[in-house]
Amino acid sequence: MDVDIAAAREKFLNREFDTKAFEVTAQNIVEYARACGELAPKYTDPKHPDFQAPPTFASSFIAGRHLPQDYPRFGGLGMDAGKGIAPKAPLRPGSVTGKSHIHDIYTKTGRSGRMVFTVIRMELFDQDGTKVADADTRVVSREKPTQ
Amino acid sequence: MSISKISEVEFGAELPVFKPDTGMDNVRRFATAAGWNGPRFTDHEAARKEGLPGALVPGIMSQGFLAAMIHRWAPEAAIENVDTVFRAPVLVDESYHINGVVTDVDEDTGLVEIDLTVANDAGETRVFGTASVRLPS
Numbered sequence: 512m513d514v515d516i517a518a519a520r521e522k523f524l525n526r527e528f529d530t531k532a533f534e535v536t537a538q539n540i541v542e543y544a545r546a547c548g549e550l551a552p553k554y555t556d557p558k559h560p561d562f563q564a565p566p567t568f569a570s571s572f573i574a575g576r577h578l579p580q581d582y583p584r585f586g587g588l589g590m591d592a593g594k595g596i597a598p599k600a601p602l603r604p605g606s607v608t609g610k611s612h613i614h615d616i617y618t619k620t621g622r623s624g625r626m627v628f629t630v631i632r633m634e635l636f637d638q639d640g641t642k643v644a645d646a647d648t649r650v651v652s653r654e655k656p657t658q
Numbered sequence: 659m660s661i662s663k664i665s666e667v668e669f670g671a672e673l674p675v676f677k678p679d680t681g682m683d684n685v686r687r688f689a690t691a692a693g694w695n696g697p698r699f700t701d702h703e704a705a706r707k708e709g710l711p712g713a714l715v716p717g718i719m720s721q722g723f724l725a726a727m728i729h730r731w732a733p734e735a736a737i738e739n740v741d742t743v744f745r746a747p748v749l750v751d752e753s754y755h756i757n758g759v760v761t762d763v764d765e766d767t768g769l770v771e772i773d774l775t776v777a778n779d780a781g782e783t784r785v786f787g788t789a790s791v792r793l794p795s
Contacts, residue, residue, distance in 0.1 A: 538691075539691045539692075540691075541691075542687055542688070542690065542691035543688060543691040543692055543722065544726075545687070546679070546684050546685075546687045546688035546691065546719070546722070547678075547688070547719065547722030547723055547725065547726045548676065548678055548679065548722075548723060548726035548727070548730070549722075549725070549726045549729060550726075550729070550730060551729055551733060565722060565725055565726070565729075566725050566737040566740070567718065567721045567722045567724075567725045567737075567740055568692075568722075570718045570721055570722075571692035571693060571694060571718050573693070573694075591717060591744060592743065592744065593717075593741065593742050593743040593744055594717060594718060594721055594741075594742050594744075595739060595740065595741040595742070596721065596739065596740050596741075597738065597739040598737060598738075598739075647741075
């Protein structure tokens with residue numbers, strides 16, 4: 512593993528760098544679900560006994576800080592390379608807290624040079640402290656090839 | 659035909675094609691609900707001023723389309739994870755279709771793996787996704 516990546520992993524992995532509170536309303540859930548094309552009443556009808564947000568809803572939460580303050584840039588501005596969501600429990604209307612940490616740092620090297628991937632994981636907890644989802648964002652920084 | 663239990667799922671089976679609503683009105687509704695109502699998602703002209711080819715369908719909306727497609731195919735499916743790779747922009751007011759194929763079926767664990775692609779009418783893949791879903795036995 513590259514020296515700078517090993518050092519960044521040592522310094523940043525699994526260290527919480529942001530906490531943010533969110534408020535989820537029934538109206539937000541219904542509008543989100545309908546816009547995505549969900550048909551099931553448990554996502555579209557607040558009166559349904561198991562009313563909850565669709566499983567990808569937690570991907571929409573935006574952290575207060577995207578990366579730790581002193582996180583290296585690895586040669587360029589990061590671009591959104593993808594998102595992952597792993598629901599753990601139903602997400603219902605109410606307060607949700609997101610706690611963010613760097614989950615992984617890795618590289619891929621191709622003809623255009625090295626790309627550094629940073630996986631930012633926001634762990635989401637409901638007002639009872641139950642974990643409702645892990646929401647991952649992959650950011651890629653593409654280094655310019657050396658001449 | 660909708661799926662209700664894992665024994666009905668075959669390796670290699672294709673999910674019914676889903677054509678999501680990527681029209682501006684629907685994207686604005688989504689953006690407001692999700693709190694992603696920046697002009698690059700809700701205004702073609704503003705997006706072009708940012709150097710984009712037009713307003714973008716948020717990546718998280720494409721992710722939501724994938725989940726909805728799975729639920730239409732298997733209403734009882736519990737989604738364990740959805741992972742998406744954004745290969746190219748998905749543009750508001752352009753037409754897209756989503757294809758899905760079952761890549762693994764494990765009747766012991768109840769888990770089904772699905773590959774999903776969001777493609778435009780030219781057949782160009784814009785978003786690639788994988789999902790793991792749990793189905794009743």
